[in-house]
Amino acid sequence: LAKTTQPISMDSYEGQEVNITCSHNNIATNDYITWYQQFPSQGPRFIIQGYKTKVTNEVASLFIPADRKSSTLSLPRVSLSDTAVYYCLVGESGTNAGKSTFGDGTTLTVKP
Amino acid sequence: NAGVTQTPKFQVLKTGQSMTLQCAQDMNHNSMYWYRQDPGMGLRLIYYSASEGTTDKGEVPNGYNVSRLNKREFSLRLESAAPSQTSVYFCASRRDRVGDTQYFGPGTRLTVL
Numbered sequence: 640l641a642k643t644t645q646p647i648s649m650d651s652y653e654g655q656e657v658n659i660t661c662s663h664n665n666i667a668t669n670d671y672i673t674w675y676q677q678f679p680s681q682g683p684r685f686i687i688q689g690y691k692t693k694v695t696n697e698v699a700s701l702f703i704p705a706d707r708k709s710s711t712l713s714l715p716r717v718s719l720s721d722t723a724v725y726y727c728l729v730g731e732s733g734t735n736a737g738k739s740t741f742g743d744g745t746t747l748t749v750k751p
Numbered sequence: 752n753a754g755v756t757q758t759p760k761f762q763v764l765k766t767g768q769s770m771t772l773q774c775a776q777d778m779n780h781n782s783m784y785w786y787r788q789d790p791g792m793g794l795r796l797i798y799y800s801a802s803e804g805t806t807d808k809g810e811v812p813n814g815y816n817v818s819r820l821n822k823r824e825f826s827l828r829l830e831s832a833a834p835s836q837t838s839v840y841f842c843a844s845r846r847d848r849v850g851d852t853q854y855f856g857p858g859t860r861l862t863v864l
Contacts, residue, residue: 669849671849671850673852675852675853680858681857681858682755682843682856682857683794683841683853683855684855685852685853688850688852690850724793726793740795740796740810741786741793741795741796742793743793
């Protein structure tokens, strides 16, 4: 099962771009990379998912290099409301469902 | 469409008491999950169910039992609560097609005295 490593915490200021990198050296061929966001006292919610190269949606971008051993979540022009914990999850495809681990995530603090 | 619902929202137990946490989803998802989250920590998988009638252990199953009652409902039971089980419990569900993601409930905050 792919184990992920993320920075424990990051600080940023409003309006800046934030990049959070996740390492997953033993990612399997059929594993997807999914990022979740969690606010205090709430369950995690999906932000973005990708398999390779680059994925962009209305909230974020996800960059995945060719070897897929890492991925970078990019949040453009963050605001105070982006302060949350961000989790990188590897797996969530087919029979690996349920065996993915969340880890401790990255606590992002956005300052005014 | 309520998504994933959990009851109760809050619960206080005394050591040794038992209780069942309820979870239901109305999205016709195949897989369901129970996680616990201790203060300042990430989520740890307790049990999951890939389909109705099947359950499997996650990272931290000791002290818990689960029942997948039907496709919609997945309950978590603490037979003899311990202070170490004080945590926030999240239920999640997933359809299980390639690339699908998990949908989480609002959580149950449990305190064991």
